[in-house]
Amino acid sequence: MSRIILLMDLDSFYASAEEVRRPEIRGKPVVVCVYSGRTADSGAVSTSNYAARALGIKSGMPIAFAKKIARNHDVVFLPVDKDYYGTVSERVMNILSEEADAIEQVSVDEAYLDVTKRTKGSWSAARAIAERIKKRVAEQELLTCSVGVGPNKFIAKMAAGIRKPDGLTIVKEEDIAGFLEKIPVTKLHGIGPKTAEALEELGITSTPQLAVFDLAQLKKAFGESRAMYLHEVSQGIDDSLVEERESTQLSRMGTLPEDSQDAEVIYQKILDLSADLKERIAEKKIRFRTVSVIVVDTDLRTHSKSETIPATDDLPTALPTAKKLLSTFLEENPAVVLRRVGIRVSNFKEDGEQKTLTEF
Ligand code: TTP
Ligand code: MG
Numbered sequence: 001m002s003r004i005i006l007l008m009d010l011d012s013f014y015a016s017a018e019e020v021r022r023p024e025i026r027g028k029p030v031v032v033c034v035y036s037g038r039t040a041d042s043g044a045v046s047t048s049n050y051a052a053r054a055l056g057i058k059s060g061m062p063i064a065f066a067k068k069i070a071r072n073h074d075v076v077f078l079p080v081d082k083d084y085y086g087t088v089s090e091r092v093m094n095i096l097s098e099e100a101d102a103i104e105q106v107s108v109d110e111a112y113l114d115v116t117k118r119t120k121g122s123w124s125a126a127r128a129i130a131e132r133i134k135k136r137v138a139e140q141e142l143l144t145c146s147v148g149v150g151p152n153k154f155i156a157k158m159a160a161g162i163r164k165p166d167g168l169t170i171v172k173e174e175d176i177a178g179f180l181e182k183i184p185v186t187k188l189h190g191i192g193p194k195t196a197e198a199l200e201e202l203g204i205t206s207t208p209q210l211a212v213f214d215l216a217q218l219k220k221a222f223g224e225s226r227a228m229y230l231h232e233v234s235q236g237i238d239d240s241l242v243e244e245r246e247s248t249q250l251s252r253m254g255t256l257p258e259d260s261q262d263a264e265v266i267y268q269k270i271l272d273l274s275a276d277l278k279e280r281i282a283e284k285k286i287r288f289r290t291v292s293v294i295v296v297d298t299d300l301r302t303h304s305k306s307e308t309i310p311a312t313d314d315l316p317t318a319l320p321t322a323k324k325l326l327s328t329f330l331e332e333n334p335a336v337v338l339r340r341v342g343i344r345v346s347n348f349k350e351d352g353e354q355k356t357l358t359e360f
Pocket of ligand 1: 009010011013014015045046048059060108109110165
């Protein structure tokens with residue numbers, strides 16, 4: 001039976017996540033920025049939503065340049081908030097793990113799913129899974145995503161990229177050649193500008209050209225393994241497996257009702273966050289050995305304190321340790337005022353039955 005692999009990628013993730021929690025900016029061009037802090041506008045665009053992309057504002061662009069483009073438009077600029085995106089991402093990945101035999105998360109907004117077993121190799125069953133994933137992500141998180149479905153990871157990835165946002169593209173084994181034919185080598189996953197340039201020097205610009213190019217000559221130019229990659233993916237061949245990656249920590253962060261140095265107020269926030277974290281620990285059947293308190297001060301500096309305790313799956317038993325870590329931090333840093341606070345568990349201990357966290 002041939003495999004069926006899905007790739008899900010959230011659309012303009014950071015910017016869309018901001019639109020979800022700020023209804024007042026929905027529909028406007030939104031740009032999420034990493035401010036370097038040197039001057040008011042130094043730094044780069046992390047991502048922009050599709051309305052901002054239509055104006056020409058893209059990932060990696062200097063903020064000052066993006067602001068120039070935005071001058072005559074109502075564009076919203078926001079700083080990155082990775083903790084928030086991480087929490088949203090974790091919930092989306094949770095949906096995906098329920099829909100897959102195996103899941104490999106490759107970035108904050110992207111994962112491969114092997115659905116071969118549960119679909120028994122049926123492409124229509126795979127389509128139904130892809131549609132259900134899109135529906136669940138839309139209903140639960142108000143986010144759209146693009147999904148590619150193919151007989152391997154490479155084709156699934158290419159298929160997901162071909163129609164965005166809110167795409168669903170299926171490329172079956174027999175459609176591979178026709179699908180790749182139209183894609184220039186510069187757009188193939190894993191081929192960067194340097195490789196593209198080297199290929200062009202060999203006279204290769206289209207994927208079919210690469211597919212039939214002399215392998216020995218390719219090896220001379222790129223070395224054994226890189227040449228094999230190029231040779232294989234240009235024919236749509238990719239035997240790599242969807243490999244579960246174990247998460248190594250779970251955490252919850254939140255903003256305090258107001259900036260504070262008051263241990264009671266801050267600890268209350270940790271308690272609130274713990275309720276949610278406790279549920280996740282139970283769902284994932286985790287035993288952890290390290291508990292940490294993370295704080296972000298009013299200058300947006302992050303600090304943390306950790307302690308290792310006897311392995312437990314019961315977060316409440318670790319809360320006195322968290323409380324002590326917080327008090328110690330506040331005593332050691334009397335001048336620091338806190339804006340955000342979080343609790344993290346890590347150093348997971350495997351028990352016999354539960355090998356990885358994504359294995360349910
Ligand atoms: P991507 O999935 O590459 O981009 P995206 O989700 O914003 O847009 P698309 O609809 O094309 O998928 O990356 C996911 C997130 O990673 C993105 O929302 C922000 C972050 N990121 C950066 O911080 N810097 C970058 O250069 C890129 C490409 C992404
Ligand atoms: Mg994305």
